[in-house]
Amino acid sequence: MGDHVHVRLGQGLSVSEQGELIEHSRCRCGATWTKVFDADGEDPDRPGPS
Ligand SMILES: [Zn+2]
Secondary structure (H helix, E strand, C coil): CCCCCCCCEEEEEEECCCCCEEEEEECCCCCEEEEEECCCCCCCCCCCCC
C-alpha cells in the first residue's frame, strides 16, 4: 500500500438528535468521514444558565 489520496464520495446527509446536519462521506478504500454542520438559527433545547 503506497501513498493514497482519499477521494471523499458523498454518501448522504442525516440529522443528529441535536439538530446538527451530518454529512457522510467515504473513499473507495473504505475510509469514512462524517462532517458536522452546526445548526443555524434557533436553539430551542439549548441549556441555559437560568
Ligand atoms: Zn482512500
